[in-house]
Amino acid sequence: MSEALQGPPFTNLQLVERVDSWAYFTKDPDAYRRHMQDYYYFLIDGYDKPFGYMHKRFISGIPWPEYWKIDHDKHFLTLTTGSDFATRSQLVNETLRKAHESPDSTVLGRWADEEFPLYSSTGEHVLDLDGCGIDMLGIVNFSVHLTAWVMTAEGIKIWVPRRALTKMSFPGMLDNTVGGSLATGEKPIDGMVRECEEEICLDPAYTRSHIKACGTLSFQLTVDEMLNPACQHQVQYLYEMELRQDIVPKIGDGEVGELHLLSLEELANATRNGEVKLTCNITYLAFLIRHGYITAENEPDIIEICSRLHRYHALFIA
Incomplete structure (x- = not known):
């Protein structure tokens, strides 16, 4: 097992290295x-x-x-x-x-x-x-991921699902609020709206009027969803949405076992302690960076982290 896949606690850079784990030709x-x-x-x-x-x-x-x-x-x-x-x-x-x-x-x-x-x-x-x-x-796959949050008297809190124990991969681990792969011909926003309705029962009209696009992430992983050797190329289209306090997501399609409302500190601790599904760590890291929880002042590896969140998928024969 590589150093990047050893056990917690993890630094923020190690969380990225565990996902963007494919070797870089330009480095060596x-x-x-x-x-x-x-x-x-x-x-x-x-x-x-x-x-x-x-x-x-x-x-x-x-x-x-x-x-x-x-x-x-x-x-x-x-x-x-x-x-x-x-x-x-x-x-x-x-x-x-x-x-x-x-x-x-x-x-x-x-x-x-x-x-x-x-x-x-x-x-x-x-x-x-x-x-x-x-x-x-080992081809490039495209997916959509949403972080849903609510502003409380204590600050931002995020709706974080726990994966059902019946899931084949990462059962019982914390996940992105909503996520899924894009099928052929499906636009990212349409896939995101569909997943929100299926997984947390959000009304499509509400989602379309409140959702915010946040760019992309990309990575190249050396294992598959079952942690067996493979090549996992992925591009994530990122979205986030602020929910009113009276809008409470509900468990929809059986992919989710529980839903938790976590503070930014609780979420950051969960990532560092290895409680979050492997590839979801960088999705949450991007959110924490966007909202000023992780900054250049409190994270010495911020430049490396941000650059590694956007891997260029250039396939070539070495």
């Missing part, structure tokens, strides 16, 4: 290349840049059909067939379905039954794939 090219020996480049014929980084455990754990070519010397995994969007989508999803249904394959997670987009470096929408293949292929 040789160390980056050694890291990449455990990964294969996911390529598609006709495109010169990789679309993702796949951990080697998937290469041996999945029954690859004949339209995939595996080069073990170069660590290339290439989709060799499919000259159009529909065919590429069909072949990738067929591969995922066969892997999911194979009795010998235990490396693929649950079938999401929801499709997500894959884009090229130039922004071309190349194919759609089931969500179970996102972290396996």
